[in-house]
Amino acid sequence: QKEVEQNSGPLSVPEGAIASLNCTYSDRGSQSFFWYRQYSGKSPELIMFIYSNGDKEDGRFTAQLNKASQYVSLLIRDSQPSDSATYLCAVTPQTSYDKVIFGPGTSLSVIP
Amino acid sequence: KAGVTQTPRYLIKTRGQQVTLSCSPISGHRSVSWYQQTPGQGLQFLFEYFSETQRNKGNFPGRFSGRQFSNSRSEMNVSTLELGDSALYLCASSYGAQGYTFGSGTRLTVV
Numbered sequence: 001q002k003e004v005e006q007n008s009g010p011l012s013v014p015e016g017a018i019a020s021l022n023c024t025y026s027d028r029g030s031q032s033f034f035w036y037r038q039y040s041g042k043s044p045e046l047i048m049f050i051y052s053n054g055d056k057e058d059g060r061f062t063a064q065l066n067k068a069s070q071y072v073s074l075l076i077r078d079s080q081p082s083d084s085a086t087y088l089c090a091v092t093p094q095t096s097y098d099k100v101i102f103g104p105g106t107s108l109s110v111i112p
Numbered sequence: 113k114a115g116v117t118q119t120p121r122y123l124i125k126t127r128g129q130q131v132t133l134s135c136s137p138i139s140g141h142r143s144v145s146w147y148q149q150t151p152g153q154g155l156q157f158l159f160e161y162f163s164e165t166q167r168n169k170g171n172f173p174g175r176f177s178g179r180q181f182s183n184s185r186s187e188m189n190v191s192t193l194e195l196g197d198s199a200l201y202l203c204a205s206s207y208g209a210q211g212y213t214f215g216s217g218t219r220l221t222v223v
Contacts, residue, residue, distance in 0.1 A: 031209075036211075036212075043202055043215060043216055044202075046211040046212060046213070049211045098143070098168050099145075099168040100157070102154060102155035104154045
């Protein structure tokens with residue numbers, strides 16, 4: 001079982017819709033969870049981080065964490081063509097707080 | 113505030129050679145991590161340094177090594193290059209546990 005798993009996509013949504021990206025992780029003791037966005041040919045950039053169960057909202061982005069089920073999700077409301085990118089889920093495992101494990105990423109395409 | 117600076121941006125090397133990549137973190141960031149990114153394997157953790165100490169290392173052969181200097185700048189070295197080492201090498205700096213800021217990366221091509 002891989003440490004961090006994501007649907008590879010591509011996920012296509014129409015402009016203005018809600019995009020839902022999901023991630024599961026294997027280390028039940030993981031403490032920190034991150035979402036990064038990576039445009040083609042660019043390096044990843046941090047969108048959000050979440051530590052506690054529940055929702056965290058930042059503008060059009062909402063991160064949701066459920067530690068009991070070991071999943072974290074990212075919702076993008078009012079999706080825009082500029083949101084088209086690969087979204088990387090990342091987790092800090094309990095055994096290595098100074099190491100961040102990335103999932104394979106989900107490719108999102110927002111269709112105008 | 114200057115971002116994370118990686119040099120060089122592009123490198124072409126032949127098999128068997130060695131290469132050194134450099135990374136200057138954001139001022140005040142003492143943690144520097146290195147990742148290898150390939151289309152097939154995604155982002156793979158290489159190692160993490162904090163205050164000149166390697167705190168963690170990924171599952172890469174000993175040909176991959178790194179170090180960090182007292183000013184937090186970091187270098188990684190790959191010796192005896194193989195074709196499979198062709199990848200984008202990303203450096204990331206962080207302050208605390210609030211996520212990384214990545215550099216633009218070094219694209220290494222081994223021929």
